[in-house]
Amino acid sequence: MRKTHTSQKSNKTGKGEQTRALILETALEMFRERGYDESTMRAIAQKAGVSLGNAYYYFRSKEFLIQAFYQRLHDTHIEAALPALEHDKTLKARLLTAMRTKIDTMKPYHQFAGVLFKTAANPKSPLNPFGDESDPVRTQSIQLFEKVLDGATARIPKDLRAELPYLLWVYSMGIVLFWIHDSSRSHRRTYRLIDHTVELLDKLIHLASNPFMRPLRKQALRLVDELRDAAESLDDDDGPGDAA
Amino acid sequence: MRKTHTSQKSNKTGKGEQTRALILETALEMFRERGYDESTMRAIAQKAGVSLGNAYYYFRSKEFLIQAFYQRLHDTHIEAALPALEHDKTLKARLLTAMRTKIDTMKPYHQFAGVLFKTAANPKSPLNPFGDESDPVRTQSIQLFEKVLDGATARIPKDLRAELPYLLWVYSMGIVLFWIHDSSRSHRRTYRLIDHTVELLDKLIHLASNPFMRPLRKQALRLVDELRDAAESLDDDDGPGDAA
């Protein structure tokens, strides 16, 4: 896996890596244009000008192609969200921006997303958002909400503040789940849902920040911790997994 | 689809219905013993002593077999929950019983359930719990929580009370989702989660019932209504669906 210094002879980034990138780009393009089911491995390979087996040499399964797509989608979202967030100062506004740009970004892939989350719900799938394979994307997503909170003026107790990025990420996954099922024009239902839930969340966060609510808040946060712990130990199962 | 009156000549419930039942029972048994992936349509057909095509004559796809399994599971849960509920009077105790018996019932099918909810998360799947095909099971499930609430002594405002059965059903789906991912011994993590969430829910319900909370509660309930509306109109899509 050592890279051959700086490949001087040509602009290649390693022969294999080039093929890998070719296949990936071809696949992503095909997903966008034809959707998931139509983008068969054979079709992708053919369009990329490689053999079927070769595609499998670089991507263990079709799901790993989706995983790459997932990452790409997230990167695009970050690029859209960060600049937009600079204008917003209140927690509510910042949350709204983060969520709206998220849906904006995903919009072109609505039909494809259905498949994405179908497989994502499978505990054994590499796309499972709580699983190991999704760790990079998940971490980055949570970091985005970290930033959403950091730039906001709201005063939030430490205990809640610590868990909030994670909680907001889970919330965002719920919104995406709704969006997948949303067949209304321009997904207006999802945008409306975002408006309403963000407003409610804003109120809830302030309510939960009230000293009066401390005991209930503590209990709820303990629960969240437990959930998170559990979500993180999905590995040691009896199943054969995907280690071919 | 008209039923041929009362079939007088024999104890058959229609020739076809017999074959259908045979295939279904064989499939359910195989699911239990071998899990989902191992129970291929070919294997099911062979074990049932019919041809492969014949299985497809009665079940449009493999997923429709799971749908039947789903219904069966629910029936078993009802049978276990109703008697047990007679001993419990408080809301907390009744909720606990309902949820614990739910997991008890599903326990033998843990590995299988993973697949079940993988496909259930697909909007196009007949197993989608919000979709039309799941209507009977969903309605019955909500009715169970209706009964859970009816037998409880807690005083709950009308608006909340009206939505609560649905909300508790959604909650129960969340628990099941957790359970699917839970690989701890005897699923103790899930049981612990139930204990904690039920206690929290109990407190939340009482908190939300406080006149003080009326405005926030109203807003939240409006949101729930909207969510429910949206969830119920998933049909008119552009996709080809499964009408083949």
Next chain:
DNA sequence: CGCGCTTCTTGAACGCGTTCAAAAAAGTTC
């Protein structure tokens, strides 16, 4: 019985994701 009609049953066939032994290409060492 023969005829027509519906219901039921069959097995071959298709395209899919995936696997694999083997060949080709590239890299390494003398």
Next chain:
DNA sequence: GAACTTTTTTGAACGCGTTCAAGAAGCGCG
């Protein structure tokens, strides 16, 4: 260059879910 190893590439093959044209079985009616 030759010999060897490693990386890359290939295409046939497998088992799967699903489809379909064709036939068999059941049934009412003359």
